[in-house]
Amino acid sequence: MLLLLFLPALALAGEVVVKSNYPLKKGNLESFVKTAPPEVVVKLLKAIPEIKSVELKREKGRLVILVERYPLVKKVEVKGNFYFREEEVKSILGLEEGTPLLEENEEVYEELLKAAYREEGFLNADAKVKLVKDDEGFVTVKVKVSEGNLYFLKDARFEGARAFSKEELFRASGLKRGSVYNLYAVEEAEERLEQFYRSRGFFGSFVFLKEVKKEELGRLFWRALYPEGEGFFNSLSEGLKNAFTHPLATLKALVGSGRGAVPVYEVYEGEHYEIRFTGNRFFSSEELLKAVDLNAVSVDYFLLEQARRKLLELYRKKGFLEAEVSYELKKNEVRFFIKEGPRYRARLVVNGNELTLWYDEEKIEGLVNELVERLKREGYLDARAEKKLKVFKERKEVLVEVKLEKGYRYLLAGFEILSEGFEDIEQQVKWKLPTVLDYELIEHALTEVRQRLHEEGYFDGEVSIEVETRRKGNALYFFYFVRVKRGPRYRYGGALVYGLEKTRLKEVSYMLVKEEYFSKEAEELSLWHLVESDVFKSARVENYADRKEKKVYRLVYLEEKKRGLFELALGYSTFEGFKVGGAVVLRNLLGIGLINKNRYLKSDLYELYELALRDNFLFTRWLFGEGKLFKSYEDHAYFDLYSDGWSLMAGNRITRNLSTAFSFSSFTAETTQTEPSTDALKKLSFLFTHRKYFRLSYAAAWGDRAYSYAKLFARAGKEFRHSYGFRVKLWGGALWGNEPIFERFFLGGFKYLKGYDYESIGGPRGGTRAFYLAPEAYYLIKETFELIAGLEAGNAKNDEGKLFDAPYWNLLFSLGVRTPVGLIRADAAYPMRNTALSTGKLRFYLSVELLF
Incomplete structure (x- = not known):
């Protein structure tokens, strides 16, 4: 039964009513149909992905817009999955909460999921999918997965193979022992093996995959960490991928209790033909074999006649105009007899200019074409060449006369x-x-x-x-x-906003750029605002030009992100020890774009509790704001810091990348060790930021102390061909007044100047002036390994005049490994200024950052 959505509009056609088979998502459709022409409403509704069809119909003196909506996915419940996360299962099935269900055949989804698991080596995986639809067209998708064991490629067998060893055939197949079983690679090996056989004279051979045997590995299978491959880095990269994406299966393989797949190929070698060439001098036998291309199922006289003609054509194109080719077939041997004869020279005459060279059809054609193209580049667009050939057998010469016609x-x-x-x-x-x-x-x-x-x-x-x-x-x-x-300039008409769930329409209106006349810049900026809000998972802005009214109407189609999110961060570094963190994120509170993020972080050197509330569009598209409550502990080289307080920040967007902000904070800070004190402070800060290149800040504090500071952080870089490039970071700052020790500058250790002791530069009381510079070059290998070489330089002093005298610096070499869940980075730094702050030896750092 059609659900009537009563949306009256007084238009030229009379009353306008929208009817749909299922309830439509929230937005401003009710008000939009009152102002927009019906044909515009239809056009924009058809552009919404979840709308299957839209029709106009007259009914009892009124205009009816009939909307057929696809069923919508209300919830996806996934059980039994370990390897693929829930989000990945949804991606494989093409399903997401709030999106249209375009396919209602459960078996299609089951086969998609099983195929995805088989591609990843889970040969016994099974899946069941059930679709439960309610009366309002919302579907709950229930997915139950049975993954089974992961299979590594243990080996391969070639039944019926006699002419070549097993290892020769394994290399020819392109398979790699120790890799996760891949059905595509196993099937592709059939064609590789057939090509291998036929290239070696087994023209009637064929290979097919008979079966895949599943076996216990039964012993330490170290290939899981270092699969066979082309080169050290390729094998190491794939081994690390196995370890991080399949840790349990890799561990089981290493202790001998894993599972291995062994594809079995049936090989029919057929008869072996020996191809021989006699009398060839100009071309090698390998070149001639490639030219005749005898890659066929069987050898007969028709095939050999074709090969003879190919050889004749090959010789004659190179100037052997008297060449003769014959052949004979005896049992399994094909012999080609070649009489090359003399090679003719060519006398190339172009508009009276003469050039003598060996006759080579391709070379001569290339020279002539180059002359014609040169004329065209000079503006003779109608230039063409007429070529005439005359053969003089007595002189073993070919006269090639070329007449160039330039034209205008x-x-x-x-x-x-x-x-x-x-x-x-x-x-x-x-x-x-x-x-x-x-x-x-x-x-x-x-x-x-x-x-x-x-x-x-x-x-x-x-x-x-x-x-x-x-x-x-x-x-x-x-x-x-x-x-x-130009004609008339189109004005903006209305905007149809569709897809809202919790977000208020007023909040969306802050993000849309409103101008009198249409402009591409306004469209792009509106879309950027919607993405920047961090409320919407996807946003699309389309426009439709009404030629009659000379107006542009917009469709703003939105999909909201999940309102609740839990983050878990794990890590380890030789600098901070083990790290753990968690966050609960609540988005779009009250439907006005408020984002609440509650964080907890803990390592050997710090602990943080933080509650933050942020609005990326504060009553207008220009303003944003954030409030925080925080409590933290920091372990430094010369002091410990305990702080708690609150802060408020309000900012203004100047452009997409440029912004300014004012921040006010009130906090209590307690320090121990070198300068023990407890201070109640208030701070007012100004920030000027370019999100890509720099951040400039100035702050003034008062309370138990009065001081101010200025800081600059800048970065730049250039990437070439997505594989190598350079980066540079610059940081500097200055303090004035009765500043506490925790505001002063310390360098050294993992963050700044890795070649020196932790926070030793500037210690024990810290510097009031500091700078840091770090240029580096990097090279990305296989999108997994990042090799980095660079240097770091910096200093922290109380005397501004001596800040740049004899700065500290070190060489830096790093290796980063990108994994599906985070980054592993190893750094080695060598200090170039020997002081009491450095042992003069290499310092090594290891850091692992994993985010779930």
């Missing part, structure tokens, strides 16, 4: 856009003039003009061209005049 030279002499607002596009062409007539250059400029018209809301804009030509000698000069008729 086409030159672009003028380009002008006879409308304002396109001067930059016009200049891009003009600075190249005069030049060869380049249609791509002109078309690119015209495309930019049309694109700009569209981006500024001139959807009916017209671009016309007038071309004037002048002839001088054999040159034609072209003058292009571009006329732009």
Whole structure:
């Protein structure tokens, strides 16, 4: 029964009503149909993924919009999964809470999941999927998984193989012992093996996968940590991947209780043919074998005749015009008899200019084509070549006469856009003039003009061209005049917002850029705001131009993130010891975009309790704010710090990347050891930030102490071909007044200047001036290993004049390993300034960061 959503609208057609088979998601559809034309409503509704169809129908003097909605996934319940996380299971099935259910066949989902597990080596995996749909079109998907054992590739068998050893065939198959069993690689090995056999004269051979045997490994299987492969890093990378993605299965393999798969191939070798060439001198036998390409199931006289013709053509193209080729087939031996004869020379004559060379059809064709292309690059766009050949057998020579016809030279002499607002596009062409007539250059400029018209809301804009030509000698000069008729500029109509669950419509309105006229910049900025809010999992902004009303209507289709999230962080470093952390994140509180994050972090050097409440769009798209309650402990080299308090921050977005913010905090800080004290402080801070490149801060504190400071952090980098590049970090600061020890600067240790003792530079009381510089180059191998080489330099002093005198610096070498759940990094630093702060030896650091 159709659910009636009573959404009246007084339009030209009379009353407008929307009916749907299931309830539609929240938004502003009710108010939107009151102002937008019905055809616009239909157009935008059809663009929503969960809407299956939309129709217009007249019914009793009113206009009815009939909407058929797909069933929506309400919940996905996954049980029995260990290897694939719940989110990964959803991704495999193509299901997510709140998204449309496009396929209602349960068996399709079961096969998808079983295939995904088999691809990862779980050969016995099974899955059951049940879809439970309620009356309102919401579906609960119940998934039950039985993963079974993970199988490594233990070995392979080749039944019926006699001509080659097992290891030769294993290498030819491309399989790797110790890798996780992969069905695709096992099936691909069939073709690899057939190609291997046929390339060695077994033309009638074929190979098929007979079965896959499942066996106990039965002994220490070290290949699980170092599978066979091409090169040390490839094998090590795959071994580490096994250890982190399948830790239990890898451990079982190492102790001999794991499971191994052994594909068994049935090999029919057939008869072996020996291919021999006699009389060849110019070409090697390997080159001739490749040219004849006898990769066929069987050898017969028809195939051999084809091979003979290929050989003749090969020789004649290289100038052996008198070459002869014959063959004979005796049992399993094919012999080609070749009489090469003399090689002819070529006398190439181009418009009277002569060149003598050995006759080589491909080379001569290339020379002629190069001459024609050179003429075209010079503007002779109609240039062509006529070639005539004459053979002189007595002189063993081929006369190649080439006549080049240039035609007119086409030159672009003028380009002008006879409308304002396109001067930059016009200049891009003009600075190249005069030049060869380049249609791509002109078309690119015209495309930019049309694109700009569209981006500024001139959807009916017209671009016309007038071309004037002048002839001088054999040159034609072209003058292009571009006329732009903008037409009316389209205004913004309404925006259909759809997909809300908890978010209030007013909150979305803060994020949408509102202007009188349509612009691409407003669309892109609106989309960026929606993503930046951290409320929506996905956001899409589409527009529809109403040619009658000269308005642009927007569809804002949204999918909200889960409101609750639990984070778990684990790690270890030689600097901080074991680390553990957890966070509970509550998003979109009260439906107004508030995000609450409650964190706890603990290591050997610090402990933190933090409760934060953040709003990324505070009553407008320009403002954001955050409040925090915190309590922390920090273990430093010369003092311990205990602090607790609260802070409020309000910021302003200047551009997408630039922002300013003011922060006020009130806290109590207690320090022990070097300078024991307990201070109640208030601090006002100003921050100027570019999210990619720098952060500048200035703060003034008062209370039991009065002091101020300024700090700058900057970074830059360049990547080349996604595999190597360089990065540089710069940090500096200065303090003034009666500052406490915990605000002073200390360098040395894991974070800054790894070649020196922890916080030794500036100790024991700390510096009031400091700087740190760290350039480094990196190289990424197989998207897993990152090799880093660089240096660190810095200093911390109380005397500004001596800050840059004899700074501390060290060389740095690092290896990072990217895993599916985090990063492992090993660092080695060598100090280049021997002092009491360094032993003068290499220092090693290891850090592991895992996030779940």
